[in-house]
Amino acid sequence: MHASTDLDAAAKPDNIALAAIRSPLAALALALALLSLLLTVTIPQPIGPMFWDHYLYLDAANRLADGQIPSVDFFAPVGGLGYYLFAALQAAFPSGHPLLLASWCLLIVTGPLIGLIMLDIQKRSRALAYAILLPFLLFSVLPFNTGDFYPYPGSDGFGIYNRQVCQLLYVLAAALIYVSNPRILATVVAGAMIALFFVKITGAVAGVILCLTAFAAGRISLRSAVTSALIFFSVLAAIEFSLGAASAYVADILALLDVNDGSLLPRLFQAASLNAGLLLPAGILCLTLFFANLPAFAASLRAACRRPSVVGINQVLDQNFVWLAAFLVAGILFESQNTGSQAFIFLYPLLLRIVLDFAAKSTSKRLTITVSLLATAAALPPMTVVAQKSARAWIGAVNNVRIESRNLKTMGAVNVRPILALRAEHMRDAYITQRGAFDTLADAGELPSFLLYSDFDFQTAWLTNVDGAVDALRAYEAANGVRFETIFNIDFANPFPWLMDRHAPKRVAIGADPFRAIPPPDAKVRAAVAAVDIALVPTCPPTNVNRTLLALYLPSLEAGHTRITLTPCYDAFVRNGLRPGETAAGS
Structure with missing residues (x-):
């Protein structure tokens, strides 16, 4: 799982430049540079279903230029961060297509955060860092949803803020699972949670579930958790005292709940059915992990009951099936409020860890193969759908x-x-x-x-x-x-x-x-x-x-x-x- 040869190679002076070029951070910087170049020209986009949804960003940018503040000066069903990021990117790249500006503007936030994660992971394994980075770039660069809402291929100009939430959850999940440096972990968690809150509040709810899972499992220390919380609430307080935007945003969400007073249960079933292609293998994997680890889980539970301690509780809850179950609950809750999204892409970092754990520790080859196949079946659908939809839309646009x-x-x-x-x-x-x-x-x-x-x-x-x-x-x-x-x-x-x-x-x-x-x-x-x-x-x-x-x-x-x-x-x-x-x- 660890690539120690990376550090050995980097230690030789004549290989320092080569190692830097080959590093995931260099790949991330190159990707961001290429996207910047693409935004210097107006690239026509094939029209797609509900294409007018991204015109809201143009309206918002114009309002921001007039001094209007989301939720304070106009009702907004989502947070204002995406609007501000779009306005900033549009000011820097006035020739950029609005759909691409809206889809890529979140990289202003997620780019530095994933960069910090790469900085930590690549010290242990460059291969693992690339395994986390490349899917992130796939979902961030290709502006397409994982669901289909029309039979003809076209651009997904809708659900952009839902995609942004999923990309932030991906970053958050990767940090909670792989980052070992407590300062980097606290910084990424705080940054991701602030962004989630101000992109879409239901995304912050899903993020809290992920963070609580990591905290309960002992993956994030009390000190890091308190540091992240202090940063989060300090930023909220600064925004509230300077603009009054935080409380106004919450008021807008409460008003939105009054308008959408339908039952949550049907929407939960809808979210589950729309994503059944990956939820079924993920659910079977969760059950497989539970039964495979049942003896060890029962033993740790008995030990924790006999001698209760924080470490004991952490050992009980730091189980792959607990993590996976919590992630699935977070994803279903978030997707129940969406039309258009990159649903459940944040499962990938966890699924990768599960596969690597079994490959390194399991004594049963049959169980390892079963787990690997189920994890692959849950991880691949979002990637293949986004890649296929982008190819159909852009190649089909030739004529x-x-x-x-x-x-x-x-x-x-x-x-x-x-x-x-x-x-x-x-x-x-x-x-x-x-x-x-x-x-x-x-x-x-x-x-x-x-x-x-x-x-x-x-x-x-x-x-x-x-x-x-x-x-x-x-x-x-x-x-x-x-x-x-x-x-x-x-x-x-x-x-x-x-x-x-x-x-x-x-x-x-x-x-x-x-x-x-x-x-x-x-x-x-x-x-x-x-x-x-x-x-x-x-x-x-x-x-x-x-x-x-x-x-x-x-x-x-x-x-x-x-x-x-x-x-x-x-x-x-x-x-x-x-x-x-x-x-x-x-x-």
Whole structure:
């Protein structure tokens, strides 16, 4: 398991440079450098299901540039760290594609943390360090989920913050299992837990389970645990006292729980069923480990009962099946709240340790082979799925056509299959000319397609509609001598302020899902909506979702705004002072 030859080679002066080049840290630095180079140009991405989810990062970055603070100035269903990291990376690489910026921005945090882990592990075994690093890079570099939500290959522009949580849990698991230096361990645990909290709070819950497992098993000392906790709460306190963001974030999560008041049990079953391909072998492995180690476990339990001690309790709980069971519980809890993720990738460091332990200590060749096969069956699915999906999406994009646009900046660097581009045109024409049919569907509470928001033609047409709406907004401003400073799109995503270098209203939620992610508007939200210069309403097609969303904000718009037809696919509520003739009269 240990590669002592690495240290011997490095000890020779004439091999120091070669050892440094071959080290995992050098590989990590090279990977980060290559990603930086890729972000200096705009690389078109094949459109994918729910592709508009990553446009939220553009909206957030624009709000941050205006001085808005997530949870303090606008409702956010997740933590604000991902938004800040995206904004920082976008400032450094303005030509980078938004999807790649959103997917890779977490490396600002995970890169240094995994680097510390490599620094510790490679002293004992360079091979082991590479075995931890390479899967981490696979999941971090390839922006794809482990689950399928559409039959056609395309980019996974959704569930990005869920992927980020899984990558952080991978780093945390690797540290808890392999890092021996207490200072590095405390630093990585604290850093990972802070990031988990401010990316998605359910990720922090999963992280706590991992940390408690390691602490109970004696893998992390009381001193390291206290140090990590002090760092964690010190950072939270600093953020709270300076911005008030920590308590506001918790308040947003509590409000979100009120909106999503369904039972947890069905979602747990859903998470288990969606990931059954790896959970079944992992569960069988857990049972195998339990029965294989039952005599030793029983003996340590009896000894701990006779003479209770911390060391005795650690020995009882430091069992591979205990670790694996706890990791599985943490993963199922986290995945129960997700749509799109890199589910259970953090099992890999533990599964690797289990295999290495049996290879080194087990006297039963049959048991070693069984454990190795089950661990492989649990570890491989996420890797193979992500690799396959990336290959299908990017190789299949060779024959794709670029979506034509004039106003979409880097957001418009998207391509799609010719047959789907043609379908998008046909469906858009139908939405415009057959409006009554789609109104009938909306009246019945039905979408035009059960998978409408995953349909590539919808996502393609949505971009075309946004592009046309920007032209219409500029034409309206030029014709009437006005300027819309605050633009509100009554839809899931609002890229207009970023596209037009304007402002989004404060207080309004980001990621507008009226059934899952928006609490009822309070007085501050209503006042902010009432003050917007223009509110856009998409109509291609009319849907029950957008109707529900409009119903939340319509009372705030009716008194001070007038509804107009902006384009065949967008209506608009224009603030009365900005309508034709009123600006001159009021000046």
